[in-house]
Amino acid sequence: MSALSLSALEPHLSDRDIRILEDLERFRFLTTRQLQRLHLAVVPLGGHATISSATRGTTRILGRLEQLGVITRLARRIGGIRHGSSLIVWQLGPAGDRFLRARRGDPKRRRYEEPGRTFLSHTLAVADAAVALIEQANAGRFELLELELEPTCWRSFTSSSAATVSLKPDLLAVTADATTETHSFVEIDLGSEHLPAVLRKCRVYQRYHDTRIEQEGRGLFPAVVWVVSDPLRATRIRTAIDTDRHLASELFWIITPESMSRQLAPYPAAVIT
Structure with missing residues (x-):
């Protein structure tokens, strides 16, 4: 132009x-x-x-x-x-x-x-989560200090074998009120990924957590919040994470869309370090 x-x-x-x-x-x-x-x-x-x-x-x-x-x-x-x-x-x-x-x-x-149907559906679902956070911040429920979408929220780190590993969250959200900040990596799950694929991504989060890169820059590691399509899916993912010996289960939150706004809003929770 x-x-x-x-x-x-x-x-x-x-x-x-x-x-x-x-x-x-x-x-x-x-x-x-x-x-x-x-x-x-x-x-x-x-x-x-x-x-x-x-x-x-x-x-x-x-x-x-x-x-x-x-x-x-x-x-x-x-x-x-x-x-x-x-x-x-x-x-x-x-x-x-x-x-x-x-x-x-x-x-x-x-x-x-x-775009393809699956990609479009997922992109719009991620947008819907972000729009909900913006709406609540505009309504004065909390402050929205950070809202990073792909690819801004992606992270790269070096593995123990010196390979570069990419972690690709759907969103990074930081909300705050007068006393609390809540930091969350958000994954929107529409049920199209098999459980082994979900666990593989959880292990990438775990490996990134163990580098302490995020903690050194941010002071804590954000909770990893999986927003899943239904309670049955939530139970299956929760069980798979809890029984995976490579994962610290307290790092991961598995919720349905109905509780997403409450989970991503400021809440008094133990800091994951």
Whole structure:
């Protein structure tokens, strides 16, 4: 995008529009509903009084941005057409990518392609967890001191055999109130991974914990919170971790989505060192 075309586009974008583009770059994919929760919150006094009115407002904004070419919708919908516009999935469009890169002087171009169903479902589930934390922080329940998505939250370390090992959490979240901070590596599990794969990733967390790299920089090691699809899955993963002699079971929390917000919020718990 040339300087001239950038200057021609910029007057058509409000501050909120630009924040929407930045969120699509950060999260990769977001539904209309997730974008509404982030940018047109339901506020009975002085804002949108209902979810439906907020969704209509969001749909109008996204339609205008789509016409400008700065965002694009995916061909695939999540949940089927019966759910309407709220579950249309959006990503940054070519013009939006060029616009954001030009603003920060970044020459590196990012490729945007139609994702597979499993990858998309997982990416949106991770986004949903992050959006929930942002909503609660905006509502004043706690402070959100850190919220790192992939790949920012990834960690690399050297194994005992001198090989480089990559740890790839889905999220890193740090919440706080007046007296407590809660640090969490978050794994969103949709039930598609076999238990051996889950245990292999737990062992990478254990190995990273044992390097003490995170503890030296942070003062503690974040709890590893697996958010799983149902109680039966939670029980199976919990049992597998507890019986694995390579794992310190207290490092890992296995929860369902219903208790996610409570677990990631500030809580008085023993520090894992």
